[in-house]
Amino acid sequence: MKKVFARPKTLKDVSYHYCPGCTHGIAHRLIAEAIDELGIQNTTIGLASVGCSVFTMDYFDMDMVQASHGRAPAVATGIKRVLPDRVIFTYQGDGDLAAIGTGEFVHAAARGENITVIFINNAVYGMTGGQMAPTTLMGQVTKTTPFGRKKEINGFPVKVCEMLAPLEGSAYLARVAVHSPKSIIQAKKVIKKSFEVQMAGLGFSLVEVLSTCPTNWGLSPLEAVKWLEDNMIPYYPLGEFKKPEGVA
Amino acid sequence: MTRLLMKGNEAIGEAAVRAGCRYFFGYPITPQSELTHYLARRLPEVGGLYLQAESEVASINMVYGAAGAGARVMTASSGPGISLMQEGLSFMAGAELPCVVVNLMRGGPGLGNIGPSQADYAQATKGGGHGDYHMIVLAPNSVQEIMDHTRRAFDLADQYRNPVMVMADGIMAQMMEPVDLEEDNQIQLPAKPWAATGTAYHEGRNVINSCFVIPEEMEVVNLRLEKKYQKMRQSEQLCDGYLLEDAEIVLVAFGTASRLCRSVVDKARQRGIPAGLIRPITLWPFPYDFIGEIAGKFKCMLAVEMNMGQMQEDVQLAVKGRIPVYHYGRLGGMVPVARDILEEVIKLYSGGADR
Ligand SMILES: Cc1ncc(C[n+]2csc(CCOP(=O)(O)OP(=O)(O)O)c2C)c(N)n1
């Protein structure tokens, strides 16, 4: 019998700790598939951050470095400067990257640091129990915005790709989603491209992945993908925001 | 052997290069900035890299990454910047990553000033960052020692897989003195089979990590770390004694203050006061053993520090209440004056130990 579907080599055969319906797992798989297809498992170093995704260090079958909250792009900089021929990627949530780690990712991009950042935007702090994130939508109810996010109190959600686009050092910026088969196939292409940009030495690449957190959104997995489609995509439009010349 | 007139800041930089350090990540702060100027020129000459980070938080985390990738790496700052690095230092201790951190202390707390100070003693020796951890803290008192201890710091860091701090102040950083440079500079860097360099480059899979969610596992890690710290306590205590044989009143001081105290001891002796000096070179592990063993011979001790008595507490712990331990300090970027310390010694000696 011909095998048509299997676990990517780059993913260890262990079960995830993620909640049912959480799309962190899909994002993991897409990264692992891209790494398999590029044949770079042995020369890639991944960075786990802080948040629900901290255990990526147990899931990706490669060398991993766990970074403190928000600092992964700085840690990645240190690794990349020592080992410029390795592929380095960080895996960070929105609390990690867009709140406490704002300085680190903006400056890694500004330096044109030749690394890839996979940025999981689920519009909420997952691990700590559903507090507001910088990416929480206006009016969205979270544990710390019980009456909905209000601009008078909390200001506006951060659009990371749009924010990085003017920086000359950022080479490749794209936003994808993982709520439907079609969007997942597109996300995979984009993630793979972000690694290729790094391998070609073209500069900083970041892929923002719109993701679900059914647990903290208080929705069923199915309702969550619908909520992502109806609420997140209109505010966080999908697409490629920046591409180096010569990259299709 | 070459003899050169060097500034403390330059000596730290040159020592690092000679120790095989090829990566420096830093952020400007007085009185450390000249070290970064030196390395920004010097490192590229040896195929290394100086990278100016956007903050001290970023620099220590770049150090974390470089150390995790197996490199000899260093950063340097002064009080306000070292405060920002505490998170990273705790993570490095937790993940057992070697690095050298230089703290050239200035007046504080807060933004303070750029005058020399020793007020970061407790931060450096009692943790600073969160969690149960320690790091070796070396306190040189001459440009030659700055050179030697900085170089040694890299070996200690690798030996124990732990951050090591070299701690001095603005005077040490700016002072110029002759140093002997060894010609032979063939350094043998230790292998780091644990580094995360990609699985193509070593056996198995390497994970650099300080996150252990299961308390039973975390406790095992804590106990393993404690064993390591215990070994440091046993093997690395270092201090210097001066005229202790017949001393009755003993000054205890490190770094800049110890240089002043040495001349105070000489001046006191000229006046017939049997003074001596103990100079801790490792502030952690503090030389409890040496001080503890001989403390009973003296009438009293005087801790002379550029702070409010942070080291005095350690001297008291070493002495275990057998003799009184007094304190003399200047603060806020002020340097003690030998005459004033001498006056203090005379007062203590003539008034007995029960002042
Ligand atoms: C310095 C610091 N502050 C706070 C925390 C607590 N903390 C752990 S995870 C987290 C939020 C992570 O949210 P996000 O990055 O959105 O990831 P998610 O859990 O949603 O995947 C916080 C605040 C921490 N570990 N360290």
Ligand code: SF4
């Ligand atoms: S809390 Fe949210 S982000 Fe975290 S695993 Fe559960 S669903 Fe996923």
